[in-house]
Amino acid sequence: MTSKKTGMPARKSASKARSSRAAARTKVPQEYVLKLYVAGVDRKSTDAIRVITGLCDEYLQGRYKLAIVDIYQQPMLARGEQIIAAPTLIRKLPLPLKRLVGNMADLDKVMVGLDLRPML
Amino acid sequence: MPRAQSPRVKLQGIRKCPTGIRGLDEITEGGLPRGRATLVCGGAGCGKTLLAMEFIARGILDLGEPGVFVSFEEPIGDLTANVMSLGIDLRDLSRRGLLAMDEVQIERSEIQATGEYDLEGLFVRLGGAIDEVKAKRVVLDTIDSLFDGLPNEAILRAELRRMFRWLKAKGVTTIVTAEQGERSLTRHGLEEYVSDCVIQLDHRVRNQIATRRLRVIKYRGSKHRTNEYPTMINNKGLSVLPISSLGLSYPVSKARISTGIRRLDAMLGGRGYYRGSSILVSGSAGTGKTSFAAAFADSVCRGGQKCLYLSFEESPEQLLRNMASIGFDLKRWTTRGLLQFRSQRVTMYGLENHLANLHLWVEEFSPSTVVMDPVTSLVGEGLSDEVEAMLTRTIDYLKGRGITAFFTTLPKGGVQHEGSEVSISSLIDTWLHLRTFESGGERTRGLVVIKSRGMAHSNQVREFLLTDTGVKLRDPYVGSGQVLMGSAREVQEAEDQDRAREAKQAFERRQHDLEGERQKLEAQIKAMRLELKNLTEEIKAASGTERLRTTRRSQERRQLQISRKAD
Incomplete structure (x- = not known):
């Protein structure tokens, strides 16, 4: 439930956020708005949730909003967000928008998709 | 033993789901397989989306079956606007809860594959839409986009297979459209999954004229017609034109209609053409074919019947003027609504459009007679097979409705021979051949009845004149074993008279001589x-x-x- 609330306002301010923070991108750590759409509690869903929450905790501590949506529970959101495949992680911020499709098993690709670099 | 047989007895063949598209239900003998998926494939612009959309819209409007349309390519707004021109208001249908539309957008550049996935998103959306309107029909247009957008084809294929099974289980009749592949039916081999019924659409251009075709490639568990059928799209949507929908079992009439030329009636057993028969008037340029057509149209209207006149060469105004000059006042019939002219250039459409237009006009106007002048204009280079097929269908169609068909044909290259250019002669009931005779420095027009089924008809070659008061046939000249026309005939007739007078005089003279002789003898x-x-x-x-x-x-x-x- 909380996830839904955090998701919507973040989307509205997306364009504003881009212009105001573009300059500061190099210094200030980027803020992340993520939405993970899963279908029920099957293996792929749980895998994806585990990987994403793990990455967020590790790399984006304090600067991310993650919403997890079960499309079975909220089918209208699947339509509105153009979800076809599950699981799908939508990276709403930072722009550009990205959709990560799959159970997030390919960690390298997930890292690239989220613009994360391993900490040195 | 009997138990083993019982399931076989229960099978009743597959149930059909009528599409409501003109002609398609005839070809498929009742419609698409109900509760199964049908693949509609074809190249760009061949009418896949329209066919699918009509399936949904006709289902809702005519057959009371709600539908779901999932568009993978066109935005819903565009689709709505497109079919608005066919008189289908999708927004209204949606408001009434009979139609659910979903637009699936896939942006390849946004997507990053990260492992295994499934299409639950699509399933959820589709399922939601089906439940929302209690849909009986589903369209997925065009599913190829999924292949362009989603990674890992193996997963996608497995998921599609699962989706078709799922749709079948839901009991909805589905149309899936797909792009034509280069060597296969579809670019991504979808026929592998949707194999109950496959319909191919085609849009080809020959001699700069585009022709649409439709073919049922496969239909499991049902007989269907396998030919390619011309298809057309007009303001009423898509229609398929089955050639032999009527066969040879049409009712025949004994009623007759005057030809509009008194003495021609006499040549045709005294009463003219049969109602509902097909009449062909052949002849080279300037032999008066159109005048015969006008005479007939005039006669039909005079009898209070409606006549549809299709002209491929002259505009209605021109025809009216020209025919008025030989005494046919057709204007009064057009104003009374008995006569309708339709002029169109042959090159304007493909053949099937002409035929479909004919259907449309016949349905709108319901005439008792259709005149096509001249049908040979439809013959382009090397297309006569198609024209023949088209005319066969036209005659079939008109005969099936008891409409008298009147065609004129022009032999190619102006060669005068009795074979008609389009070999439809065997379909024709009454065939008049007009020709010109050139002799003595003039051209005269002659007429012969080549055949006229079911009536005694004259075998004479008759001369005719186009006069201020219509077409006039002259008495046959039957002297000295030859046909003479024009002034040659006048000369011959004068000569004949002279000769007769001379003979008479000679006879008289001789009689006189003999009498003298007799008297002399008597005296002796x-x-x-x-x-x-x-x-x-x-x-x-x-x-x-x-x-x-x-x-x-x-x-x-x-x-x-x-x-x-x-x-």
Whole structure:
């Protein structure tokens, strides 16, 4: 439930956020708005949730909003967000928008998709 | 044993789901397989989306079956606007809860594959839409986009297979559209999954004229027609034109319609053409085919019947003017609504459009007679097969409705021969051939009835004139074993008269001579008779004297004897 609330306002301010923070991108750590759409509690869903929450905790501590949506529970959101495949992680911020499709098993690709670099 | 047989008895063949698209249900013998998926494939712009959309819209409007349309390519707004021109208001249908539309957008550049996935997102959306309107029909248009957008084809294929199974389980009748592949039916081999029924659409261009075709490639569990059928898209949507929808079992009429030319009626057993028959008037340029057509149209309208006149060469105004000049006032019929002209250039559409237009007009106007002048304009180079097929269908269609069909044809290259350019002659009931005769420095028009089924007809070659008061047939000239026309005929007739007069005079003269002879002879006979009479009398007189003399001599001898006292 909380996830839904955090998701919507973040989307509205997306364009504003881009212009105001573009300059500061190099210094200030980027803020992340993520939405993970899963279908029920099957293996792929749980895998994806585990990987994403793990990455967020590790790399984006304090600067991310993650919403997890079960499309079975909220089918209208699947339509509105153009979800076809599950699981799908939508990276709403930072722009550009990205959709990560799959159970997030390919960690390298997930890292690239989220613009994360391993900490040195 | 009987138990093993029972399931077989229960099978009743597959149930059909009518599409509501003109002609398609006839070809598929009732519609698409109900509760299964049908693949509609074809290249760009061949009408896949329209077919699918009509399936949904007709289902809702005509058959009371709600539908779901999932568009992978076109935005819903565009689709709505597109079909609005066909008189289908999708927004209204959605408002009434009979139609659910979903637009699936896939942006390849946004997507990053990270492992295994499934299509639950699509399933959820589709399922939601189906439940929302209690849909019986589903369209997925065009599913190829999924292949362009989603990674890992193996997963996608497995998921699609699962989706079709799922749709089948839901009991909805589905149309899936797909792009044509280069060597296969579809670019991504979808026929592998959707294999119950496959329909191929085609849009080809020959001689710069585009023709649409439709073919049912496969239909599991049902018989269907396998030919390619011309298809057209007009303001009423898509229609498929099955060639032999009627066969040869149409009712026939014994009623007759005048040809509009009095003496031509006489040539055709005295009463003209049969109602509902097909009439062909062939002849090279300028032989008066259109005049015959106009005469017939005039006659039909005079009888209070409606006539549809399709002209491929002249505009209605031009026709009206030209026909007025030979005494056919067709304008009064057009104003009374009995006569309708439709002029269109042949090159304007493909053949199937012409045919479909004909269907449309016939349905709108319901005429008793259709005139097509001339059908040979439809023949492009090397297309005569198609024209023949088209005319066969036209005649079939018109005959099936009891409509009299009147065609004119023009032999190619102006060659005068009795074969008609389009070999539809065997379909024709009454065939008149017009030709010109050139002799003595002039051209005259002649007419012959080549055939006329079911009536005694004249075998004479007749000359006819286009006069101020219509088409006039002249008496046949039947002298000296040849046909003469025009002034040659006049000359011949004058000559004949002279000759007759001369012969008469000669006869009279001879009679006179003979009479003289006879009289002479008679006079001779008279004279000879007189002579004979004289002779006879002379003979008589002579014999009298002789007897007298003999008697006298015997008397004298007796007296002598007496005097000599002899004994």
